[in-house]
Amino acid sequence: MTNALSVRALTKKFGEKTAVDALDLDIRAGELYALLGPNGAGKTTTLRMVTGLLKPDSGSIHVFGADAVADPIAAKRMLAWLPDEPALYDKLTAWEYLEFIAGLWGVDAKAAAPRAEELLKFLGLWDNRDERTEGFSRGMKQKTALAGALIHDPKLLMLDEPLTGLDAAVARQVKDLLQQRARAGGSVILTTHILDVAERVADRIGIIQHGKLLAEGTLADLRSRAGGASATLEDVYLQLVGAAQAGAL
């Protein structure tokens, strides 16, 4: 079965600093994958390269078999990217924003409207659909951006810190939506620093530091690596990251 995302020897440098260092990563179809790591570990840079926003220095990226470096448009058709600070158009309403995204991804208008309605209703934004987003709270903006990411029904959804700054109720809605999406066969990759989120929703977890994958697997796999079935993800994470930091020193 083709992987949703296959990354091989992916490298990106910014001047002297190596942000992503010969990274290998596989995300399976229908999987919810959480990428963890401290600030500056290379999580966002990796995802931005997959999305085509950054050009890799070397390595390959395949999205459902499509070469994202050689044919980025084919890969982008299957992708949705939600950055940690989504940029909305202040003067557009939520409905118009979704109309715009649907247009960019070439979704037929007749199919886009019921999809937008379904998403907005699920996310509790239906009554706000004709309001300009400039008046939205952070949570409402995040949900609008999430609806935008889902309007074209992407095969691979990538989210960078999707729960940052959201209140508990909205965070719960987003988590439910992601799990629902994975259950329905969609692939989701998210970066987060909230270990609890990864522990609860992810099928597999990858821990990245200095642009390299330190470990990956299910929570049980990682626990066994940490040497205890009772270990929490936090224990595992701190042990791995701490060891890597000690090694770097």
Add this chain to the structure above:
Amino acid sequence: MFGPGGVLFLLQHEMLLTWRNFRASGKGRNVRRAIFYSIVITVLGFGGYWTARFLSEVQPEPTHFMLGAVGAVFAILFSIMVAQALMLITESLYQRGDLDLLLSSPVPPWRVLMVRMGAIAINVGLFYLILATAVLVWLPHFGGWAWLPFAPSIFLLTIFSTAIALLVARVLFWLIGPRNTRVVAQILASIVGAAFFVSTQIERLTEDESRSQAMAVMFSRLVGFLGNAANPLSLPARAAFGVGFDIWIWAAVAIGIYLAAVWWYASGFTADAAAISGLGTRKRRVARAAKPMRGGVMATLLSKEWRLLGRDPLLLSQILLQLFYLIPLFLVFGTRLGEGNLNRLAVAGFASAFVLLVTSLAASLAWLTVSAEDAPDLIASAPLDRDQIDNAKAIAAAIPAVALLAPPVLGAAIVVSPMAGFWLLLGGGAAIVSTCLIAVWHQTPGNRKDFRRRTRGSLMLNLGRSFVAFAWIGATGLAVSGWPLAALIPALIALGLLLALHESRPRAQAAAA
């Protein structure tokens, strides 16, 4: 007053921020800055020296002419200062910055306001005071003591202008509310600030005078009006000449009105600030059924760009204000067309001016649509060619400019000759297309809020852009006036420059193309 939260403490904070903003606005290395400031100081020093030397040979007598001349200069300065102050006052409320922080602190709101308005007065008058100082420092050296009262008089004019702007802003808030005040104040400020220029343009065009003649006529009218010492409006000029106690009367009037304006403004300040912060968005009535969606990349991009432009009245007013300066041209063109009073040269002049107008509009819109994208990552992550997106954005900018060109083209075709209309269409169209292409090739990413600063950047690029526009303007003028072959020369220059700009486009754009 001097302690934390005191007037001077707050003023120091304001001036520090102003200085930092000023420093941040001028990019470049310290060496380049040092050279720039050295040149400015040298020019000011020499300019001030020679002006002071000239003035010291003239005795400042408050004759009818001198009083009128100084009064006229003060009147022009007043209009510019009021315009500046009005802009700064409204912006200080809308671009809230640290206003929420200051208002949430235990410092009384009136003190915050007092200091903010004081800083605005300083900002408004600083340029003129620097100019005046450059002259005043030399005056004692040449024995021109009699000119010294000009300094306090100009300073008081600054205070008075800020006070008037405050009153206007408060009246606008009161009459039309916070939502509309920002836009109306901006338009009003531009009209006031450009009043003298626009009136000289009308004079020039209606009387077939040169620019200097028209300015002389307008100036002499002001001199005639303000030269009368019995006219209360000549008070600032009389004060500058040191007539009797006029400087004290002028000080009492300016400071008194300033304090009254601050007091009145302060009385509604907290409420106005709260009203602005609560503006948010105008809630729309939610229809039960969802609106139908549009499909297609081009249609979606065009509607998005036009919606963003149409829903930002502040931005729209800034764009349309550029056109305001050309209103006299439209009026006179329409009048002359009606009278059948258009000669060949006049037609060429009007045609060139219309091309200038549409080029200016296209350049503004193209910057907004192409460079000032609010969500560049979103656009970049869409499964579309960069060219496809850029072209759609450029078309979104070109269509309104072409629409603006249509009436003059029709007018020229019907009243002058079909060929004149054709050449105007061709020249104007070429100028619009060139402008949009340059905007695509040489993108200068920025924020819509920085619209006024959009032309900052490469001097060569700005020059290239201007030369292309002026070449098309020249070509259109020549073709419309019956020399289409001669028009080939500027047209070829425009195309050559366009080619050079295409070849010099940054690598990212070159790779995307």
